[in-house]
Amino acid sequence: MSGQTQPETALQALAEKLRTDAIAIFGEGLADRDIIEWFYAALLAAPAQPAAQQHPDGEAVDRFAVAMKAKLAKSREKGRHGWQMGSAAYLSSLLYHHMYKGDPLDVANLAMMLHQNGQAIELPQEARRDQGFNKSSEVQRLRETLEFYARGDHLLLADPDAWDTCSGEAENWLHDDEGTASVEDGSLAKAALAASTGQEVKP
Incomplete structure (x- = not known):
């Protein structure tokens, strides 16, 4: 029926069923018929209750679920199941x-399968190996960075004699004669490496 929304169509179908059922129960008597027609008209005139507004997150999940089902259907067509x-x-x-x-x-879809099976994700052996490799590489890069500072390679001073410690300040901090800049001499990196490896880094 053109111009009608789905709620209106569903409401009319319900009213028709109630009307038919009521006539079957109460008969075709005039008084009963009047009551039935009044109820039918009142039911159709009642405004349809709007559906509760769904949160955008829920709408996104619904759309994604449709796409997941379509992908699963394609997989089944290829014989994948079980x-x-x-x-x-x-x-x-x-x-x-x-x-x-x-x-x-x-x-x-694979996460759904694990979830529906009541299973947790188990990190495959190759993933653990990759993770170990990445961790090892990161540690090596950090060590190289510490060694850079421990050797004092960051101290590119145009005039080393213009830098010295300052009374009352930590001895590993150097200050320029003009009092405009300060720099750590690498002692912190040396201490970190010594604590980790037990070896002293030579400049």
């Missing part, structure tokens, strides 16, 4: 590798 029987290790490995493929729908 995730309910997949182990946490297997599904987690798939999730990890799909992260690098860049499609958030694949990652979301």
